[in-house]
Amino acid sequence: MEPNIWPQIVRNSNQISKTSKRKPNVFRQFLKPESFKAFSEQTALIIVDTPKSEPPGASPAVNSLSIHAVLKHFVGGNGGSDDIGSDETELQQHQRLEKLYVSTRAAKHFQRDIVRGMEGYIVTGNKQVEIGTKLSEDSRKYGCENTCTSGNTLSKVALSYSKARAQIEKERDNMLKLFRTQVTEPLRAMIVGSPLEDARHLAQKYDRVRQETESQVIDVARCQARVRETNVNPENISKLEASEMKLHELKSNMATLGKEAASAMAAVEGQQQRLTLQRLIAMVEAERTYHQRVLEILNQLEAEMLSERQNSETPHMGAADSTKPPPCNVSEYFVSQTFDRSTDGTGYFLGEVIHAYQAESDVELTLALGDYVVVRKVTNSGWAEGECKGKAGWFPFQFVERRERVLASKVAEVF
Structure with a gap:
């Protein structure tokens, strides 16, 4: 050579x-x-x-x-x-397992990052709930004491703010509970769960068998060299046959373990992807719901506060002002002849509320859209007096419409 x-x-x-x-x-x-x-x-x-x-x-x-x-x-x-x-199938199997191992490890780290981040968010949120609740209690305390001698506008606003703040903190607490039950706990359970650990153990076992197979290949080559170096030696031939048989068993075990490990790792990868996506969606939905509810509460609170400020800044109107309901003890405000034809024998009739109305004083009646009112009096100034849900008071007459027929269940709600 x-x-x-x-x-x-x-x-x-x-x-x-x-x-x-x-x-x-x-x-x-x-x-x-x-x-x-x-x-x-x-x-x-x-x-x-x-x-x-x-x-x-x-x-x-x-x-x-x-x-x-x-x-x-x-x-x-x-x-x-x-x-x-040169076994392309085994090589592809090995490469696929390596990619699956990297993928599941990266997903596990991402899940751990989400859990850590949300746990920090929950701790901070609980502190915000505590601070907001204390602010709500302080506002309620001031509103109830009403120490101002020149008016009660600020006391009313303080009570409204106290109620709204308590509702906001309740919504925040609900969101944090959802974060804990719908996001952090499921992800933490999967991070330490047995499916992932079992799949990783299979992959590690496959890798050990693969290394052992490669070592056995070397041993077979050595035995072959000894057989060729010497004359016919039964002992060397027996060692070669035993070594080749062991190599064949190792290759068979390696192929079986490779398939099992790849299948288990692929299943874990799919589960990681699905569960993590579901938890992220649940987290976003919980936070979106929280902000929507808070926006509704703040809009209502702002309207109440502006209304109180407007009432405190507007000069008091006389009894003849059409924007205020007439006194209840003045006889000239009884229903006029124009409305006599629309009442029954007692002078009362049922009306359905077509526009909601918020009472601005103790003598006024708050109406909700769809409520039914027993109308007792109607004045020429456009105000009516009636009863709804056990409460009586004045309200704008144009906010209701007469109804000839009403369901019995609706009539029961009036009283």
């Missing part, structure tokens, strides 16, 4: 070893001094056995084919198609 073929063998072995991250270790093992003699004799044997059908000028091609045959022979036993380095 020509001496200059060894650099080519080394280069070729390094090229083939790129198909596996661990394969370079295998070839370096063969090129160590203690294995050099067996390797060279085996190489010479195979090159000698190579067919001489090529023309004299084609020696590089012959050398390349011979080198490839040597390397395949060493790592695969007999250069069969089940060689661990």
Whole structure:
């Protein structure tokens, strides 16, 4: 054998070893001094056995084919198609497991980041609830004491603010509870759950068997070298057969474990993706609901506060002012002849509220859209006096419409 073929063998072995991250270790093992003699004799044997059908000028091609045959022979036993380095199925399985491992690890870290972030948000939110509740209590206390001697506008506003603030903090507390039960607890359970750990253990077991298989490939190559170095030796042949049988079992176990690990890791990956997405959606929905409710509360509070301020700044009107209800003890405000024809024998009739009305004083009646009112009096100034849900008072007459027929259930609600 020509001496200059060894650099080519080394280069070729390094090229083939790129198909596996661990394969370079295998070839370096063969090129160590203690294995050099067996390797060279085996190489010479195979090159000698190579067919001489090529023309004299084609020696590089012959050398390349011979080198490839040597390397395949060493790592695969007999250069069969089940060689661990050239087995594309096993290589794809290994690469897929690596990608699944990276994917599940990244998803686990993302879930942990969400849990940590939400736990911090919950702690801060609980502190805000505590502060807001204290502010609500202080506002209620001032409103109830009503120490102002020139009016009670601020006291009323303080009571309204106290009520609204308490509602806001209740909504905030509900949102934080949803964060805890719908987001952090499910994600934390999956982070430490058994499916992920079981799948990772399978992947690690597969990796150990794969490393053991590669070591066994080296052992088979050594046994083959010993058999070829010596004459017929039953002991060496028995060791070779046992080593090859063990290699076959390891390859079979590796293939089975690879499929199981890939299936388990893929299932965990899908579960991670689905559950994390669901928890994020639940988190956003809870926060959106909270802000919607807070906006409604603040809009209502603002309207009440502006109304109180307007009432306090507007000069008091006389009794003849049409914007105020007439006194209840003035007889000239009884229903006029125009309305006599629309009342029954007692002078009362039922009216349905078509526009909501908020009472501005103790003598006025608050009406909600759809309520039914027993109308007792109607004045020429456009005000009416009646009863709704057990309360009596004045209200704008144009806010109700007469109804001839009313369901019995609606009549019961009036009283």
